Every structure is written in C-alpha cells, then in structure tokens.
Amino acid sequence: MTFIEALKLRWGTADSLVCVGLDPEPSKYPASLAGDPDATFAFCRDIVDATAPFACCFKPQIAHFAALGAEDALRRLVAHIHSSHAGIPVILDAKRGDIGSTAQRYATEAFDRYGADAVTANPYLGGDSLRPFLDRADKGVVILCRTSNPGAADLQDLAVSTPGGSPRPLYQHVAETVVRDWNGHGNCALVVGATWPEQLREVRAIVGAMPLLVPGVGAQGGDVAAVVRNAKSADGTGLLVSSSRAIMHASQDDDFAEAAANAARTLRDAINAQR
Numbered sequence: 001m002t003f004i005e006a007l008k009l010r011w012g013t014a015d016s017l018v019c020v021g022l023d024p025e026p027s028k029y030p031a032s033l034a035g036d037p038d039a040t041f042a043f044c045r046d047i048v049d050a051t052a053p054f055a056c057c058f059k060p061q062i063a064h065f066a067a068l069g070a071e072d073a074l075r076r077l078v079a080h081i082h083s084s085h086a087g088i089p090v091i092l093d094a095k096r097g098d099i100g101s102t103a104q105r106y107a108t109e110a111f112d113r114y115g116a117d118a119v120t121a122n123p124y125l126g127g128d129s130l131r132p133f134l135d136r137a138d139k140g141v142v143i144l145c146r147t148s149n150p151g152a153a154d155l156q157d158l159a160v161s162t163p164g165g166s167p168r169p170l171y172q173h174v175a176e177t178v179v180r181d182w183n184g185h186g187n188c189a190l191v192v193g194a195t196w197p198e199q200l201r202e203v204r205a206i207v208g209a210m211p212l213l214v215p216g217v218g219a220q221g222g223d224v225a226a227v228v229r230n231a232k233s234a235d236g237t238g239l240l241v242s243s244s245r246a247i248m249h250a251s252q253d254d255d256f257a258e259a260a261a262n263a264a265r266t267l268r269d270a271i272n273a274q275r
C-alpha cells in the first residue's frame, strides 16, 4: 500500500485528521524517566501508544532526535509504530533538499534507514533535487509550500512571473508546479501552516484533493476552525493537522501519556466539529 493510500484509509478508519508530532524535549520528561538512558524512546513510545487511536499519522521531527544523539531511538520508534500500530503512516519531518546525489542519500536515510512512509522536503533546489524522493512511488513527499513561521512571507510571498502568466506569490507557484510537474506518481503532499488560513484557502483551490500537512495549531496558535473551513478537501478530508508540543508535553508529570491522549482527542473532536 502506498503512503497516500494508507493515509486515506486511516482518515476513514480513525475518523481523524490529527497528525501527532513527535518533538521530544528531555527537560519536559517526567521525573520518573530521569537517569533512564533510553528515556527518549520510552517517552515517545508511550506518547505513540496513548495517542494512536486519535492519529491519522505520526510526524517525528528528526532534529529533535539527532540533537540528542538519539537517532537509534528514532529508528526503533518508527519500527514500533509499524509493528504495534500497523496502518498508521509515519512522516519523517526532515525538510531535505540538496543536489541529486546527496538527495539520493537523504531518500535512503528517510525511507530505508528510518523506515518512514513519507518525508518532508524543501523545493528550493528545484525538481531534480526532489527526484530521488518522488521516484519512490510508494512513499510520500511532503513539500514545503507556505510554512507556519512568522518569516514565511520573506521569500515565499515574493511575486514570480512565468512566461505568459501574471505575477503571483512564490508559494502559489510551488503549489502549481507540484500538481502539474512533480506529482506523476500521485505521491506528493504540501506543507501549509495553520497560521495562514487565507493562504490555506488559496492553496486548496490550486491543488484539488492533494493532502496538506498543516502544522501550527497548538503551541503556534493557529485557529483550528479556520484551518478546516478553508482547507478541507471536497470530501471533508485532505488534511493532516499537526500538533507536537501541545500534545506530547501536555503534562510533565507521570500522567503525560494520558494528558497527550486527551489533547489529541480534543484536537480530533475540534477538527471533526468543522468538517
């Protein structure tokens, strides 16, 4: 089954558009994990097990593991998701982008070393830099379009002109290029921040039913109702609404897994109320 097929299936079976982000921050682990050499794996595994019923996918952020030297914990965590929660796809948030020979190694890293079903990628280097990811037809390529951060407009809103076309913001050109030129295997999705509901609406109009990964609710303050209203696809799906800190660090005490489950359930219900 491809990433996109698994995602669509999961939207239905879980009745959820929630993407649970996995951004471990050791200073927020409960005291009971202090001194545990495998604390990052144990913490994330418990978050995964508690939130799985409410998740359409998981999104570990690679920097949060690599900065801790916890790459092996990440590899085991992805394997744990596949073995204990079969059918829930994993997006490795790595935002890769480089010349083709290096991009090839990044694709091997994401899909073969870590076992991810999809990876986030930066389109700045152009189509050839994404080819090693795009050519893995069973895997997903989630391409940055209009990011959630305050500086997103610095470059992504610059007006670009193509021959015969009128000027429009770069992020719209990215969206159109992905739909027209890079989605030959039907394995692309886009990142658009929840903090930009108008841009979400515009991107949805360009990409049809293509899945949108939408980070920025929870800790970044994005408005869930506006996201769903503006960016759901025609059938009321099409979204992976991602929240990391607000779910995984909802409590810093021993009830952290229960608190994470409650936060994920609450987000699922808030999304579903608008579908």
Ligand SMILES: O=c1ccn([C@@H]2O[C@H](COP(=O)(O)O)[C@@H](O)[C@H]2O)c(=O)[nH]1
Residues within 6 Å of the ligand: 021, 023, 061, 093, 146, 147, 148, 149, 191, 192, 193, 215, 216, 217, 218, 219, 220, 242, 243, 244, 245, 246
């Ligand atoms: O535009 C983007 C792209 C990626 N992210 C990532 O999503 C999570 C957000 O974490 P929260 O705790 O829910 O704010 C994080 O891993 C970012 O690297 C994003 O925020 N915006």
